[in-house]
Amino acid sequence: FKLTTVEEFEAATNRLLETGAKVGADAWQLRVKNQTPHCKFGEQGVCCRICSMGPCRITPKAPRGICGCDVHGIVARNYLKFTAGGSATHSDHGREICHTLYCSSPDGAYKVKDPEKLMKIAKEWGVETEGKDIYDLAHEVAVLGLEEYGKVFGTQRFLKRAPKHTQEIWEREEIAPRAIDREVSCSLHMTHMGCSSLPEALIRQSLRSGLSDGWGGSMAGTEFSDVLFGTPKPIDTEANLGVMEVENVNIVVHGHDPSLSEMICEYADDPEMIAYAKSKGAKGITVSGVCCTSNEVAMRRGIPMAGNFLQQENVVLTGACEAIVVDVQCIFPALGPLSKCFHTKFITTSPIAQMPDSEFIRFNAETAAENAKAIVKAAIDNFENRKPDLVYIPDMKQKATVGYSLEAIVKTLDGVTNSQVDELGTTKPLIECITSGVIRGAVAMVGCNNPKIRPDSAHIELMKKLIANDVIIVASGCSAQAAAKAGLMDKQAKDLCGAGLKRVCELADIPPVLHMGSCVDISRMMNLVAELAKDSGLNISQLPVVGCAPEWMSEKAVSIGNYVVATGIDTYLGVDPYVSGSDKVAELLTSGIRDWVEAAYTVEKDIDKLGDAMMARIEEKRAALGI
Ligand code: SF4
Ligand code: FE2
Known part of the structure; x- marks a missing residue:
């Protein structure tokens, strides 16, 4: 047994970048050079542009912005805005999952795969479960989950899972998160020109907004994904670019929301689709993943992981990716122009993440099956457009x-x-x-x-x-x-x-x-x-x-x-x-x-x-x- 080293990762990347150079592709490694050195004001967090009297940059000669805000207020406001962006993003993901749960039905695309977990959450939330149809219960709990985003009174339901002492701290420090959307909204209110500039207040709200993510939106995302797609159990898979297969149609799922990737996996496994891939000259279909959407399907289905965040361009650079299908978050806009240098289809699916140079196939929970089929078919149809002289998949993978x-x-x-x-x-x-x-x-x-x-x-x-x-x-x-x-x-x-x-x-x-x-x-x-x-x-x-x-x-x-x-x-x-x-x-x-x-x-x-x-x-x- 031998670990793969970072040096080996880099050698593989360098080889792929040579292919990129041949076709005139851009790469993050080149763009980093163009952006270096970074803006010092930005790095230190001392640039404020939240009102149009500015932008103001704090220096020893100019210690205050035009409104009189000092450097501490500016840095803390920027920090809170940064937090609110992250909290909104995770939480909106959780909301999508609640909505998917709401769309679940016994004969639809989305089913309840872990009824036990659903019952557990229902009981935790004080919902009567006795004699209830599991899908009625799913819909009821999904609505309650959605209501956590805009609840008028009280704090997040999941906080009760924390030990008493932790709950007391959150109450005492006034950081127990209320409605999830409210914490994001409140953060943006506090950081508006002329509201908070006291670092303590801004950092306190950063903690509360963070908690509305971790013990609110993210927790809903995790728990209801488990209800829908199954709670993960140990399963074997493989990781790194070598999981892509040269003879197969390669579909790479990338992003975060398992509602899409689960359906892609489902249809890529469909005998009809596999037969169709064979009719196009491929041996089969390989779905692999990048970033968290990959983690989701790896944990539940053993779908292999092609790579992580900074490897996303590499999957296209293999020349063997028929489609990179994305949902939301952490997707490089670079994938559009990069895909154009190859035969790869860059397929965006969410109104939340729309990008130039992509093909937009809108994915909805209500029409998930037909959307997923269309995407898998588009990938298969693209197999014959592959340019064999550009294909190189690094022979590198590990068991996991x-x-x-x-x-x-x-x-x-x-x-x-x-x-x-x-x-x-x-x-x-x-x-x-x-x-x-x-x-x-x-x-x-x-x-x-x-x-x-x-x-x-x-x-x-x-x-x-x-x-x-x-x-x-x-x-x-x-x-x-x-x-x-x-x-x-x-x-x-x-x-x-x-x-x-x-x-x-x-x-x-x-x-x-x-x-x-x-x-x-x-x-x-x-x-x-x-x-x-x-x-x-x-x-x-x-x-x-x-x-x-x-x-x-x-x-x-x-x-x-x-x-x-x-x-x-x-x-x-x-x-x-x-x-x-x-x-x-x-x-x-x-x-x-x-x-x-x-x-x-x-x-x-x-x-x-x-x-x-x-x-x-x-x-x-x-x-x-x-x-
Ligand atoms: Fe400048 Fe104050 Fe406006 Fe920020 S809020 S840009 S520091 S005037
Ligand atoms: Fe992630």
Whole structure:
């Protein structure tokens, strides 16, 4: 067993870029050069353009904007706007899923695949389930879910899942999120010219808006996706560009919302479609994925992962991609012009993400089956347009076992201990591993890639370091895909672990890096820590657990960071969130908010030091518990 190295990733990319050069394609690697150096004002967060008296840029000679706002107000406003963007995005995704659930029917495209989970949520939300048809219940719960977005009174229903202590903190600090849309709206109100410029108030709302994502919209996205498409269970798959198959029609799904990708997978598997592909000279149809939509279908169907965020152009550069089908978020507008250099069809499907140089096939939950069929057919029809001399698929892939939802983790870890039977089905076996020191702690590795960091290197190096030190990893998003591409989700990766973690991997038959899903599935991690706290009788902030986004780039990532911290989990970033221009805001985020929520951020661009800092924090928490 051997990990694939970042050097090998890069060699494959370079080979693909040669194809790109032949056809005159642009690439992010070139655009980064054109954009460097970046605007210093933007980097520090000190540029304000929220009113037309500006834009104003803060310098030592001009310490205030025209309205008199100081640098701290400007940086904090920018930070809150950034958060609201991310929170809106995840939450709107959750809303789409609620709507898909509302459209489910016994003979329609969308079914209820996990009725048990639906019943559980219904009971949690006080909905009468007795004697009710499962689809009537689905529709009722879907409406309640949709109402969480605009509820007139009260806070988010899912907050009740958190330990009492956490709920009390949220109430005390006035950051318990109300209606999801309201928190986004309130953030934009606060950041309007002439409203808040007090950093404390703006950062507080950043936490609340983040919480409306993590314990609101994202959680709805995760839970109702499970109800519709099944709660993930361990399943084998493969990762990296080598999963694309030269003799097959290659359809790549990219984006975040599983409503589309689930249907594409369904119809790509249809014997009629496969026969049609054969009639066009292909051997079959391969669906693979990029970004979180890939995580969704990998976790539930074992669909292979072609790559993560900064690999999206590579799938087109293989010359073997008949269609890259996208829904929402993290899609490079570059895919339009790039696809034009090849035979690839760039198919956009959502009114939310419309781009030039794409073919728009509108996808609706109500007409999902016919939309998906049209897309699969368009891809098949495109097979014969392939230019064979441009085809090169790097022979590079790794095995991965994915599908570790909270339910799956609990079930798998039952196998590790000599616990009493009455403790099975809880997180107690995991707690036992941690208190005994067999595992030192856990790190949630999440987030994107960012050209500011050598792609995937921070994810992979940190994971290697942590597992070698008996720290178990739960991963999601592009971080999880980096792990899978490298081989860290192969069960054989146990050999890279310290003796304790290796033993746990053997007993439970798991890889040391557990794939928990997409970015909205970081809500699964919130449920996991909530259960750990309840089962151990500790507060979340006492657990030897930290969060880490070493290569993050999007607004969504900042929203996530805010809810992870606001849940009591220290969070480590490898990229600065544009706050260095204000010492006050930087101080609040890295220390001040600890007084509010018992956790804070650490920003450290030296990745090795970032790893050391996380391990030190875990040991500090252990020492405080006397374990
Ligand atoms: Fe300048 Fe104030 Fe307007 Fe911002 S709100 S652009 S700092 S005048
Ligand atoms: Fe994502």
